[in-house]
Amino acid sequence: MSTLTLEKLNLIYSGSTHAVNDVDLAVADGEFCVFLGPSGCGKTSTLRMIAGLETPTSGEIRLDGRVITRLYPGERDIAMVFQSYALYPHLTVRDHFEFPLRAQKAPKADRRRRVEETAALLHMTDLLDARPRQLSGGQAQRTAIGRALIRQPKLFLLDEPLTSLDAQLRLETRTALKRLQTELGITTVYVTHDQEEALSLADRIVVMHDGRVQQVADSRELYRSPANRFVAGFVGTPAMNFIPATIQAGRNGNGGGLDLETAAFRLPLPSELVGDARGLAPGRAVTLGVRPEDLAIGVPPTAPAAPRGRVIVVEPQGDERIVSVEVNSLPRDAANGHPGGAPPETTDQLIWKVRAPKRGHAEWLDPGGLVGLTVRPYGLRLFDAATEERVL
């Protein structure tokens, strides 16, 4: 039984850089927890503090209730797989497996038995006498995993372990890793910047940005209910589409409802959604977010201010197409308070990505064609313009 708890963990480098900021987290026994975030978000620093390779400026780390914040790395009963694998050129695979056991002064017979077991588990029995330079990327990676697992640590840390593998091998290793972790039931913390990896491996994902935890959730919740604009934009490929908007009193006869006014279009907010929203009142500045699959593409609408745009690029993706649409390139109807010409607020080109099914072919789906966009009501996400927290 191994649980990991982080409490108000802070790391400040050389007095100024706040690499990790008030991180609180509880990882349950046997859980596969993934730290996800762009480079420099503090995920690796957090991992290194758990490992003991970095000393927190403040805060506490507990493993199974025992405070380990200031223990030497080797005294924490934590194993780690490094991004570079950290294999020693002068040692064989067998030596690598034995390496942590020798530190524990394990008896020779015991060492031999556990090396055999680990080699069998990782399908490396034939490679025990090979040196790192004779190993392929995948074999080197398995060696590093074997070295970490052989002493049955309480906690297993992995720092971007798949980064140096090619795409095919990465997929295979990902599956193998997930199976191994489930079989052994070992509590795992895994760091990656690759959301696909995180979504497929994790029981729970910790999204980090600027040293802070943005959201802790399983992959489904993360995708469906992002806590803020950063998470919404970071998780999902292609990324969520955004546009600045203002809440306005509805005027298209939807019973005193609300509208979203943007530089490119005006959109009525479905009244059944507005009920859930916190403090949506006319005049509030928000950011509208819509995932590419929550948009439908069609012929240009006749309504004066409905979303529309010009197709820029069409990328075939097997069973679908990703269509890039420039949504603010067209002059808006004068009746909406924005005389023709460039929209006043966003002068930058604003391109939205839309997932479109690949059946049939319409001429307007070629680059340059004019299209209308329909937003699926439940796909609407609103974020506060100032705090970036999700409000709908």
Added chain:
Amino acid sequence: MTDRTSSAASRFLWYLPVLAIVAFFSFPLIWVLMTAFKTRVDVFADPPKFAFSPTLDNYRRVFDGPFPDALRNSVIIAIVSALGSVVLGTLTAYGFSRYKFRGQDNLLFWILSLRMLPVIAVIVPYFILFRRVGLDDTLLSLMLVYAIFNISFSVWLLKGFFDEVPREMEEAAKMDGYGPWGVFFRVAFPMVIPGIATATVFNIIQTINEFLLAFVLTQREATTAPVALLNFLTPLGLDWGGISAAASMLVAPVIVFAILVRKHLIRGMSFGQLE
């Protein structure tokens, strides 16, 4: 058939410049070796003789004189001082490479500056110092002085090697349960062995060739080989045959040691770039 001949021919053409360079650099050594086996008359023959009847007279003269004792002194001093300099240099270099502390750069430069000092500038203080503590004309005094002089070279060379050892490798060993010494001996040390071999060979070469310090700090008991060569400067003129025989013996220990560690030496001299 033509393929094989042409490739052999092209390989020969490639080797030609190599042979020329090797010949150029080994010529003085060959000349000394030849002179060592020449009679006094053959030594001064003009034009120089390449075909002559060899004699061991020069070596007999060398072995009868004080040179073998001096050579033994040189070898002992070189090995002990090289070991001292490399052991201390390795630990110092590791400290500089792995730990950050205030004034680090200044300290590192100071260590290097020891090397910039001309020997003549410190020779008199050393002489007085060793005479005061009763260490003049002893092997120990030279071992100490050479170790001190060579330590800066060892530190600078080995720091480069330690810098090349990826930090993650040491961190992995820490995670696996090794303390600072375990990390050093099991990870860092094995990975800088080529550097250590290189530093040792360079130190031995430096020490075995050194003349000025040995000339001033020794009189009779601790005389080293380069100083003992002065004995071949006789009132009757220079004994070229004797000098050559002695010189060939002086080169031998360095060659033997270099052959012993040649595997590491090649990687060491390329700073670990060759695999």
